[in-house]
Amino acid sequence: MPTAQLINELQSYGVRLVDPIAGHESRRGGAGPSDHKALTIEGMTVMVPVHTAPAFSSPYFVEKPDASGRSRVSRDGVILGEASFPLRPRFYELVTAEGIPYWKIAVLHGRDVLATTVLQTCIRYQSRTKTCQFCAIGQSLAAGRTVERKTPAQLAEVAKAAVALDGVTHMVMTTGTPRGRDRGAAILAESALAVKAAVDLPIQAQCEPPDDDGWFARMKHAGIDSLGMHLEAVTPQVRDRIMPGKAQVSLNRYFEAFAAAVPVFGQGQVSTYILAGLGDSKEAILATSEKLIALGVYPFVVPFVPISGTPLESHPPPTPAFMHEILQPLARMLRAAGLRATDIKAGCGKCGACSALSTYERDAAERETCEAAE
Numbered sequence: 001m002p003t004a005q006l007i008n009e010l011q012s013y014g015v016r017l018v019d020p021i022a023g024h025e026s027r028r029g030g031a032g033p034s035d036h037k038a039l040t041i042e043g044m045t046v047m048v049p050v051h052t053a054p055a056f057s058s059p060y061f062v063e064k065p066d067a068s069g070r071s072r073v074s075r076d077g078v079i080l081g082e083a084s085f086p087l088r089p090r091f092y093e094l095v096t097a098e099g100i101p102y103w104k105i106a107v108l109h110g111r112d113v114l115a116t117t118v119l120q121t122c123i124r125y126q127s128r129t130k131t132c133q134f135c136a137i138g139q140s141l142a143a144g145r146t147v148e149r150k151t152p153a154q155l156a157e158v159a160k161a162a163v164a165l166d167g168v169t170h171m172v173m174t175t176g177t178p179r180g181r182d183r184g185a186a187i188l189a190e191s192a193l194a195v196k197a198a199v200d201l202p203i204q205a206q207c208e209p210p211d212d213d214g215w216f217a218r219m220k221h222a223g224i225d226s227l228g229m230h231l232e233a234v235t236p237q238v239r240d241r242i243m244p245g246k247a248q249v250s251l252n253r254y255f256e257a258f259a260a261a262v263p264v265f266g267q268g269q270v271s272t273y274i275l276a277g278l279g280d281s282k283e284a285i286l287a288t289s290e291k292l293i294a295l296g297v298y299p300f301v302v303p304f305v306p307i308s309g310t311p312l313e314s315h316p317p318p319t320p321a322f323m324h325e326i327l328q329p330l331a332r333m334l335r336a337a338g339l340r341a342t343d344i345k346a347g348c349g350k351c352g353a354c355s356a357l358s359t360y361e362r363d364a365a366e367r368e369t370c371e372a373a374e
């Protein structure tokens with residue numbers, strides 16, 4: 001089975017782990033996609049659901065790894081490929097002077113990404129009528145797996161260690177949305193400033209569009225290399241239903257903000273997360289992606305993962321066929337526009353672990369090379 005197709009299948013169905021403690025800790029709760037475990041398949045490290053309801057009955061199994069950490073993926077007894085688990089990062093063993101374990105401040109995502117949620121609370125998360133239905137930002141906090149506010153000094157300390165001990169190559173800073181018109185831009189900027197003073201590490205910041213576009217230059221000046229402003233859903237009806245609070249920031253405002261941010265951060269350095277499977281048609285996702293690409297924004301389309309404990313825990317994930325019908329033409333559109341995951345300085349689009357999109361991009365590039373050689 002082609003790698004892109006296998007990754008699509010694993011991300012839609014999830015996997016059953018024969019050895020649930022293989023690899024390092026899985027993500028549970030937190031902002032954005034969760035309930036995954038990192039798995040490396042054919043050189044691509046991807047996040048695969050392991051704690052979701054579909055994963056518990058997935059037809060895909062991952063065997064217990066051998067002494068060298070290698071494992072195999074199978075379906076109905078047929079071996080489909082080799083897999084391995086990234087090892088537990090060494091920085092997870094360290095604690096701050098106040099006694100906070102480093103892994104409560106930032107965690108390893110994918111293979112080499114340091115990720116943190118600077119502020120683990122959100123104005124949208126306070127009431128059931130406003131919360132984004134897919135989000136579990138409060139769960140990891142309630143379970144004591146993280147701290148509410150990571151200070152700039154703590155983030156700098158952990159980032160420095162993660163680079164030195166584990167070869168982390170970029171950092172993702174997301175945040176719950178605080179009160180105030182900057183929508184988190186200020187705390188992201190002060191955090192980036194501290195990290196950059198401690199270590200040379202490319203940073204992506206993620207927040208809702210701030211009310212004042214002047215924040216983009218301030219964020220860039222603070223050391224933020226790329227910016228994510230995440231649409232999640234692309235049509236007003238789906239936005240209103242799935243994320244009633246965040247939908248108060250209109251699609252128009254998002255597009256205005258994208259247009260203002262690209263000249264500051266550069267073509268392809270502004271991105272947006274789009275969750276496929278929440279109700280938007282593939283035509284709507286592709287039409288929005290086309291508009292985004294024309295602005296120089298990288299649309300990172302990711303399969304929705306139903307996280308346990310959220311209002312959408314029983315919502316089905318998209319089928320592999322649905323994802324294929326989006327990701328294949330999207331990869332072609334990105335190549336035609338000269339936007340590449342590999343050119344992004346930092347962030348989710350560069351990491352690519354939550355979607356098969358970068359594998360489709362790689363396949364599209366290989367196909368172009370073969371066609372040119374013929």
Ligand code: SF4
Nearest residue numbers: 109110348351353354
């Ligand atoms: S794509 Fe983003 S959310 Fe997913 S593992 Fe990579 S950095 Fe984390």
